[in-house]
Amino acid sequence: MAQPIRIVVDAMGGDFAPQNEILGAYQALRYFQEHNINVEILLIGQQDAIQTAIHQHGIAPSQFSILHADEVVAMDDEPAQAFRKKRQSSLYLGLQHHKDGHADAFVSAGNTGAVMSHSTLILGRITGVSRPTIGTFFPTTTSQPTLVVDAGANVDCKAKHLFEFGIMGSIYVQCILGIERPRVGLLNVGEEDSKGNDIALEAYALFRQSTLNFVGNIEGRDILTGTVDVVVCDGFVGNIVLKFAESMLTFLKAKFSAFASTGIIQKLLMAAAKPALKGALTGMNYEDYGGVPLLGVNGVSIIGHGKSTPLAVKNMILRAEEVVRKEVNQRIEAALTS
Amino acid sequence: MAQPIRIVVDAMGGDFAPQNEILGAYQALRYFQEHNINVEILLIGQQDAIQTAIHQHGIAPSQFSILHADEVVAMDDEPAQAFRKKRQSSLYLGLQHHKDGHADAFVSAGNTGAVMSHSTLILGRITGVSRPTIGTFFPTTTSQPTLVVDAGANVDCKAKHLFEFGIMGSIYVQCILGIERPRVGLLNVGEEDSKGNDIALEAYALFRQSTLNFVGNIEGRDILTGTVDVVVCDGFVGNIVLKFAESMLTFLKAKFSAFASTGIIQKLLMAAAKPALKGALTGMNYEDYGGVPLLGVNGVSIIGHGKSTPLAVKNMILRAEEVVRKEVNQRIEAALTS
Numbered sequence: 001m002a003q004p005i006r007i008v009v010d011a012m013g014g015d016f017a018p019q020n021e022i023l024g025a026y027q028a029l030r031y032f033q034e035h036n037i038n039v040e041i042l043l044i045g046q047q048d049a050i051q052t053a054i055h056q057h058g059i060a061p062s063q064f065s066i067l068h069a070d071e072v073v074a075m076d077d078e079p080a081q082a083f084r085k086k087r088q089s090s091l092y093l094g095l096q097h098h099k100d101g102h103a104d105a106f107v108s109a110g111n112t113g114a115v116m117s118h119s120t121l122i123l124g125r126i127t128g129v130s131r132p133t134i135g136t137f138f139p140t141t142t143s144q145p146t147l148v149v150d151a152g153a154n155v156d157c158k159a160k161h162l163f164e165f166g167i168m169g170s171i172y173v174q175c176i177l178g179i180e181r182p183r184v185g186l187l188n189v190g191e192e193d194s195k196g197n198d199i200a201l202e203a204y205a206l207f208r209q210s211t212l213n214f215v216g217n218i219e220g221r222d223i224l225t226g227t228v229d230v231v232v233c234d235g236f237v238g239n240i241v242l243k244f245a246e247s248m249l250t251f252l253k254a255k256f257s258a259f260a261s262t263g264i265i266q267k268l269l270m271a272a273a274k275p276a277l278k279g280a281l282t283g284m285n286y287e288d289y290g291g292v293p294l295l296g297v298n299g300v301s302i303i304g305h306g307k308s309t310p311l312a313v314k315n316m317i318l319r320a321e322e323v324v325r326k327e328v329n330q331r332i333e334a335a336l337t338s
Numbered sequence: 339m340a341q342p343i344r345i346v347v348d349a350m351g352g353d354f355a356p357q358n359e360i361l362g363a364y365q366a367l368r369y370f371q372e373h374n375i376n377v378e379i380l381l382i383g384q385q386d387a388i389q390t391a392i393h394q395h396g397i398a399p400s401q402f403s404i405l406h407a408d409e410v411v412a413m414d415d416e417p418a419q420a421f422r423k424k425r426q427s428s429l430y431l432g433l434q435h436h437k438d439g440h441a442d443a444f445v446s447a448g449n450t451g452a453v454m455s456h457s458t459l460i461l462g463r464i465t466g467v468s469r470p471t472i473g474t475f476f477p478t479t480t481s482q483p484t485l486v487v488d489a490g491a492n493v494d495c496k497a498k499h500l501f502e503f504g505i506m507g508s509i510y511v512q513c514i515l516g517i518e519r520p521r522v523g524l525l526n527v528g529e530e531d532s533k534g535n536d537i538a539l540e541a542y543a544l545f546r547q548s549t550l551n552f553v554g555n556i557e558g559r560d561i562l563t564g565t566v567d568v569v570v571c572d573g574f575v576g577n578i579v580l581k582f583a584e585s586m587l588t589f590l591k592a593k594f595s596a597f598a599s600t601g602i603i604q605k606l607l608m609a610a611a612k613p614a615l616k617g618a619l620t621g622m623n624y625e626d627y628g629g630v631p632l633l634g635v636n637g638v639s640i641i642g643h644g645k646s647t648p649l650a651v652k653n654m655i656l657r658a659e660e661v662v663r664k665e666v667n668q669r670i671e672a673a674l675t676s
Binding site for chain 1: 490559562573575578590
């Protein structure tokens with residue numbers, strides 16, 4: 001049997017830590033066991049809290065290794081300050097454990113900004129990468145999601161950075177979705193090659209000359225159609241579109257309940273529509289996609305939503321195993337140094 | 339009775355010209371007559387086509403003045419080239435008519451890029467304005483829409499431009515929605531004042547020092563909540579968010595019909611849900627808002643969607659009258675030169 005893949009889970013990250021982290025880790029472990037995948041999970045965080053949660057949920061303590069970390073990076077901690085002041089945090093020590101070669105991947109649903117900056121500072125960058133980036137999958141009208149990269153890590157970008165995001169995103173989609181030649185599109189204000197701001201124009205030229213499967217400029221309306229597999233933009237645009245998209249569901253719910261409140265017939269209609277709506281909107285659930293990797297760091301760091309449920313944590317851990325097994329980082333280095 | 343407000347309607351602009359333009363103009367005229375508002379409408383375009391359409395719809399020809407223009411700027415004409423080569427177009431001659439003082443406003447559902455550039459080149463800019471801008475109303479969960487400005491006119495912006503967009507947007511919302519002190523938010527990746535790219539940081543400082551009712555940074559998720567009345571961003575971000583938002587309805591429809599196709603019960607449920615969905619999504623219809631003005635040009639130029647229906651054209655004309663009557667331009671000049 002091959003060497004186990006060793007994954008460190010930040011038991012203190014996320015709004016519902018350590019409960020959801022431990023339940024998610026347990027579910028992941030069972031999945032790996034059922035599928036004969038050799039994975040070891042190490043929980044890092046405040047030992048007492050972890051042990052209490054394990055006990056509460058009736059999980060056999062022998063399932064996990066536990067590494068104690070005295071401090072916790074809170075969801076509202078300022079990342080740079082947390083990095084300087086909380087050297088005993090589960091985030092810091094967990095990443096250090098990975099850096100030191102005792103683990104192959106790190107997973108956290110904690111303070112996103114802190115997970116990003118700690119990961120970059122502790123793990124460093126893959127040779128050839130200027131800026132690590134995060135990508136997020138958006139659902140589409142097809143059966144495959146689209147990766148939007150950068151989804152918020154880098155708000156000021158040069159054309160060269162966008163180009164690297166495209167390369168990393170393409171490799172990630174190749175490995176995770178199994179698409180041989182992912183179609184890469186540059187998010188812009190029009191399809192013609194003369195469109196866009198200065199940076200988009202320059203990035204367009206870089207993509208055009210590359211060996212990527214670059215399909216050209218795409219527009220905001222093309223993100224959800226599955227026209228491309230990778231949407232490249234800077235993190236300023238990516239973050240705004242991502243948060244806007246997330247708010248659409250809330251908006252629709254508000255509109256639906258406002259409609260229901262206009263009369264008894266409307267109320268009945270809306271009640272009848274509910275299962276249909278729910279069914280139709282399946283697949284827009286972030287839990288299914290689990291976390292997103294910080295691409296370009298010299299290690300595997302999977303970042304999850306603060307509100308991660310056990311299912312989301314489980315999927316983050318599965319994702320970590322996949323990124324290690326499929327050698328995403330080795331491919332990125334090869335592509336960027338060739 | 340006061341002098342009439344004279345509005346030139348580009349009868350050749352839009353995908354369904356001149357039919358929808360003429361029907362919309364007629365509906366607008368009836369509205370003005372019923373409300374005792376003194377407006378004269380001049381249709382500009384190919385005389386034969388206009389007269390045929392008027393005749394087809396049984397409209398008394400005396401309702402409108404008609405000004406002949408030999409050429410038509412097509413929806414796919416390159417704006418700069420159309421400006422140089424089609425000097426007899428309804429777009430060019432209509433704006434020139436307005437510029438020469440024979441009309442108070444110009445309305446077109448034609449080629450958006452061409453209407454913008456023709457308007458800027460022919461009408462010039464209001465004193466104090468660096469860059470004319472377009473704003474678009476987004477629906478919100480409250481009863482009032484939010485103006486997103488710039489919605490695509492300027493893809494490369496400096497902080498100063500964003501600041502001017504905020505001023506113009508604030509005045510426009512004041513006049514059109516009757517909000518005395520519109521809340522202005524800067525679209526950014528986080529609420530803290532330290533967030534954002536270089537331009538957003540610089541713009542934040544300008545807004546902070548201003549007399550506008552600036553509420554600070556807002557995020558993508560705040561656009562649809564009605565937290566602010568004016569959302570300021572550059573036209574690159576604005577265009578992408580606008581097109582993304584427009585595609586959400588198509589996306590939902592696709593999801594709903596995919597759900598309906600999974601079985602007979604799902605089909606029945608979705609059929610039952612249809613009126614509810616339609617009712618709930620009322621107010622997301624661009625037709626209701628009519629066109630958007632190109633703010634900052636030295637004149638009134640209302641730009642409509644290429645697919646404008648008669649109702650949309652009618653509302654564009656009503657909007658033109660309102661912008662003239664409420665002296666939006668005079669207020670912008672006063673604010674930017676004080």
